[in-house]
Amino acid sequence: MIRVLLVDDQQLVRAGLRMLCESDPEMEVVGEAADGGPAVRMAQQLRPDVIVMDLRMPGVDGTTATARILADRPSTRILVLTTFDDDDHLYPALAAGACGFLVKDASPGELLDGVRRAAAGESPFSPDVLRRLVAKALRPAEPPRPALTNLTDREREVLALVGTGLSNPEIAERLHLGVTTVKTHVANLMTKTRSGNRVQLAVMAAQSGLVA
Structure with missing residues (x-):
C-alpha cells in the first residue's frame, strides 16, 4: 500500500486528488495539508511514502516544505504537482529534493502512474518538462x-x-x-x-x- 499525503492550498483540488488516489486499491491517502507548514508536521507524524506537493501556497511554499521534509526524512518521495512549470519553479524544487515534477493538466492516469513511479524510486516528469531538462x-x-x-x-x-x-x-x-x-x-x-x-x-x- 502506497501511503500518500496531499499538499495543496485549494480544497477542491485536494478533494479531487483524494478521490483519484483512493480509486486505486494500492493507494491510501493518509492526510491533507493546505500549505507547507502543516505538511512538514504531518510528514513527521504520518510518515507517507509519497507526498504530492503544490508549489505556490500561502505560508510555507512547496519548495521550502520539500527541503524541510527531506532534511528530516530523506527517504520520503516528493512529487511536485503544479500549474507553474517554468524554470523559476522547476529548478528550485528539484534542488530542494523533489523526485519528480508533473503539471496539473496531466491526465488522471498520468498522475496515478506518477505516484506509483515515485513510490518505486523512479523520477516521473511531464514530457514537456523532461524535454526542457534535457x-x-x-x-x-x-x-x-x-x-x-x-x-x-x-x-x-x-x-x-x-x-x-x-x-x-x-x-x-x-x-x-x-x-x-x-x-x-x-x-x-x-x-x-x-x-x-x-x-x-x-x-x-x-x-x-x-x-x-
Missing part, C-alpha cells in the same frame, strides 16, 4: 559526458527508451522483457554512466544521439 543540459557550455562504449546493445536500447520518458513497465512492454529485468538494466546503466537518476540517464541518451 535541452538545458545539452547547451554548448555543458561538458561532454562519458562515451557509451561499455554498454551492451540491450542497455543502449533501454537507455534510449529512458530518454523518451518511458517508465520501467512501459520499457518492459516495448522490449518484451520482465519489469525486474528492466530495473536491473537501469541500475547497471546508472552505475556504468555514473548517473544519479533517470533524468541524468535521459540527458545521456540525448547527448549520445540515442534520442532524436
Whole structure:
C-alpha cells in the first residue's frame, strides 16, 4: 500500500486528488495539508511514502516544505504537482529534493502512474518538462559526458527508451522483457554512466544521439 499525503492550498483540488488516489486499491491517502507548514508536521507524524506537493501556497511554499521534509526524512518521495512549470519553479524544487515534477493538466492516469513511479524510486516528469531538462543540459557550455562504449546493445536500447520518458513497465512492454529485468538494466546503466537518476540517464541518451 502506497501511503500518500496531499499538499495543496485549494480544497477542491485536494478533494479531487483524494478521490483519484483512493480509486486505486494500492493507494491510501493518509492526510491533507493546505500549505507547507502543516505538511512538514504531518510528514513527521504520518510518515507517507509519497507526498504530492503544490508549489505556490500561502505560508510555507512547496519548495521550502520539500527541503524541510527531506532534511528530516530523506527517504520520503516528493512529487511536485503544479500549474507553474517554468524554470523559476522547476529548478528550485528539484534542488530542494523533489523526485519528480508533473503539471496539473496531466491526465488522471498520468498522475496515478506518477505516484506509483515515485513510490518505486523512479523520477516521473511531464514530457514537456523532461524535454526542457534535457535541452538545458545539452547547451554548448555543458561538458561532454562519458562515451557509451561499455554498454551492451540491450542497455543502449533501454537507455534510449529512458530518454523518451518511458517508465520501467512501459520499457518492459516495448522490449518484451520482465519489469525486474528492466530495473536491473537501469541500475547497471546508472552505475556504468555514473548517473544519479533517470533524468541524468535521459540527458545521456540525448547527448549520445540515442534520442532524436
